[in-house]
Amino acid sequence: MRLKSIILLESNSAVLEQLQEELAKTAEFQVVYAGDDGDEGVRRIMREKPDMVITGMFLKGTDGSGIIQAIKKTWPTTKIIGMGIANDALIEKALNMGADYYLVKPFASDAAMERIRELLKEDRQAEGKDFAAKKRKSVTIDEKISEIFISIGIPPHIKGYSYLREGIKLTVEKPYIINSVTKELYPTIATIFDTSASKVERAIRHAIEVAWNRGRIDAINAIFGTRVYLGTEKPTNSEFIALVADKLILESMV
Numbered sequence: 603m604r605l606k607s608i609i610l611l612e613s614n615s616a617v618l619e620q621l622q623e624e625l626a627k628t629a630e631f632q633v634v635y636a637g638d639d640g641d642e643g644v645r646r647i648m649r650e651k652p653d654m655v656i657t658g659m660f661l662k663g664t665d666g667s668g669i670i671q672a673i674k675k676t677w678p679t680t681k682i683i684g685m686g687i688a689n690d691a692l693i694e695k696a697l698n699m700g701a702d703y704y705l706v707k708p709f710a711s712d713a714a715m716e717r718i719r720e721l722l723k724e725d726r727q728a729e730g731k732d733f734a735a736k737k738r739k740s741v742t743i744d745e746k747i748s749e750i751f752i753s754i755g756i757p758p759h760i761k762g763y764s765y766l767r768e769g770i771k772l773t774v775e776k777p778y779i780i781n782s783v784t785k786e787l788y789p790t791i792a793t794i795f796d797t798s799a800s801k802v803e804r805a806i807r808h809a810i811e812v813a814w815n816r817g818r819i820d821a822i823n824a825i826f827g828t829r830v831y832l833g834t835e836k837p838t839n840s841e842f843i844a845l846v847a848d849k850l851i852l853e854s855m856v
Contacts, residue, residue, distance in 0.1 A: 606722050610636040611643040612658040624711045640664030644672050659686040674700040681721045688759040706759035755816035762809025765791050765802050773847035783840045806839045
């Protein structure tokens with residue numbers, strides 16, 4: 603199997619070394635360039651045409667935003683992970699510009715590797731297909747879920763974000779699982795993230811509360827359309843997961 607090529611751009615040498623070490627432990631990836639200079643990063647991206655770029659938002663020369671823009675203009679199929687502090691404005695900017703995911707520092711190495719594998723999984727499945735056909739491929743389910751979360755105000759740096767996304771994907775794949783949230787859905791998510799079902803439930807509840815407390819009721823209603831939420835009224839965990847899963851299914855996201 604061809605190794606997936608990755609370029610790392612980060613101003614913090616400890617974080618850069620952490621990622622390099624983790625990627626070197628696998629037989630899946632090849633780091634073709636690692637550094638803190640955004641200008642050199644752009645040159646290497648143009649030359650190497652990597653499968654993925656992981657970039658900090660603050661670099662020497664061209665910053666993370668410029669890196670993302672350069673990639674989207676030249677190699678739109680390259681996966682992008684933005685990386686930085688837990689700042690809502692910075693996170694939203696990176697994702698809106700085209701980053702596929704935002705990694706909040708500090709981060710656990712195993713969580714970072716999971717996201718990298720997840721984002722490149724689609725590319726592995728698509729190997730051998732014509733490049734033009736890949737460009738015409740519809741938005742992935744992960745990207746669509748991220749768009750929904752951004753619109754209603756669920757920030758990527760909280761644990762419930764990842765748990766919710768996994769729960770929605772599981773429900774899209776197996777709609778019946780929503781009828782067994784406590785006995786099957788939460789435990790399945792807990793196994794994936796090496797945590798407990800009760801922690802999954804609490805984290806998802808917190809993520810939903812964060813979104814509703816931000817008061818973006820108009821955006822929420824515009825997305826779902828199936829029910830009007832008023833004031834402090836919030837959906838249950840299972841109701842929210844079902845709403846998003848149903849929306850994706852109806853839009854033929856899978």
